[in-house]
Amino acid sequence: MAPLKVLIAGAGISGPAAVYWLSRLPSGAAITVVERTQAARPGGHQIDIRGHGITVMQRMGLEATMRANAVREEGTCLVRADDKPVAALPAAPMDAARNNRQGITTEFEMMRGTMCKVLMDAAEGQATYRYGVHVTAMEEDTTGVAVTLSDGTSQRFDLVVGADGQGSGVRQLMLGEDAPSVYHPIGLYIAYFDIPRREGDRNWFTFYLAPGRRIINMRGGDRDTHQVMLSVAARNPNTATLAALLQGRAPVDEVKRAWAELYRGAGWHADRIADCLLDEGSTGNFYTHELAQVRMDAWHTSRVALVGDAGWAPTPFTGIGSTIALVGVYVLAGELARNTGEDGTVHVPAALGAYDERVRPYVTEAQNRLPKDGFNKGFFPPETRLGIWILQTLLAIVVWTRLDRLLPWFASDEIDWVLPDYPELGS
Structure with a gap:
């Protein structure tokens, strides 16, 4: 044959x-x-x-x-607006006895x-x-x-x-x-891009929660640039302009400007990120869309x-x-x-x-x-400073008590499913 x-x-x-x-x-x-x-x-x-x-x-x-x-990354860290860590989870070796369990930062x-x-x-x-x-x-x-x-x-x-x-x-x-x-929006808009690394940037996967259901993720690993991921809930009324630009396939510069306006004044590195978005040549690998599951x-x-x-x-x-x-x-x-x-x-x-x-x-x-409704309902991402403080406190308690070792949210692949063997492939 x-x-x-x-x-x-x-x-x-x-x-x-x-x-x-x-x-x-x-x-x-x-x-x-x-x-x-x-x-x-x-x-x-x-x-x-x-x-x-x-x-x-x-x-x-x-x-x-x-x-x-x-990429060498030391772990995952949630920070406050003043850049002080709230909760940190160092990278840990995979546990082969527990379904190759790892933390949020992995060996791979x-x-x-x-x-x-x-x-x-x-x-x-x-x-x-x-x-x-x-x-x-x-x-x-x-x-x-x-x-x-x-x-x-x-x-x-x-x-x-x-x-x-x-x-x-x-x-x-x-x-x-x-x-x-077959698209099922989960209630978040997201943007990914790189910005120049500067002295003092952490070698961690760092999270920051801003009022208005906004999230900033930054990670640099051992690279010369810092990776940025911005997420904002569709429930934030200020996303209307961004949504219209994405739907209309607007020029990239206009979309970047909308993201900069959404995050200007949000705290932590938000102004630095907004400046990079508005400075031609200061961002690379820019990609943005409405998050959806298929x-x-x-x-x-x-x-x-x-x-x-x-x-x-x-x-x-x-x-x-x-x-x-x-x-x-x-x-x-x-x-x-x-x-x-x-x-x-x-x-x-x-x-x-x-x-x-x-x-x-x-x-x-x-x-x-x-969640069934994605982020279109519920507490996360938090809307207010009080909500952010509550979540920060809960996460700090979880990490301090080491409950993260027991909770599936902090696990890598705790799914009850058996991977087949296929000797026909020589595997």
Whole structure:
């Protein structure tokens, strides 16, 4: 039998990981990866690997490489407006006996671009990468998928894997134009960007709560720049301007100005951050959007499968987005291998159904780490200075009494789900 002919859309985390595992199918695989950017994306902020993702990484033989490329971060710290720590959780080694449990700062912190490169290097030569193109049409039948790309070329594949992120074009084509929205906003707007590092900046993942349901996160690790993440609740009435600009796809400078106005005078490093947003050239890797989870009843058809954020987008507030991406592609490849006949025929529809059924409880539990209504209701993020003080006091008590070791919120991957073994992949 000829090897399985696979198209992967997206060269982020899920795409290269899928190349690695699909190349190990008993039938073999002829893999093409398409990516709409003009080259591999070197940027992006810090991400990590936790729980079952660590096990998958170890089965890929990448633990030593991941450690060698890790960002060195001392821990996680909540601060007051005067920069004094309220509660600090130092980084701690993973506990293999407790589901690879780690703290908020992990042993496997890594810049997104670095992790992508590590994954691509691990499967070097196993796929053809085509940059600057994306899928524009798909026509599926019982034996395969006819795919048209943005450069006008067409080709037929046995399997299409959508690994193209939260705004997945493959997902949209799979569902059709009239399908109900799968986006479920969680009530937060968020912006990520870098600013110049300066003397005195902490080598910690630092949080600051500002009145008006605003949050500032800063982390530098051992890098020359500081990563900033601004979050503001949709319940804050001042987000109306920002929301309108995002919806209207306004120029980046206008969006940055709106973020600066939202945070000017908020305390701590807010004015410094606002100044950087208004100073052309002082911010890099800028990206902003309304946070939403992707929730779907099925991540597949008979010949198309979605993985990572294209299928479930748990949001950064669940803490395990990269982990679920690694787990998802591993299970997808494992079920394809398990559904390969003695003659080398891969029973793709059966494998995709098994993949969905196997990984869904894990993804659902991860998504449910957020409240049912997201941040559209409830106490967090706090609205008032009193609310902030109450939360600061509670967290200080939790850390001082070491209750953080018992509470799931402080854990990495305390999800009651068993990662399958797939000897068919040699793992």
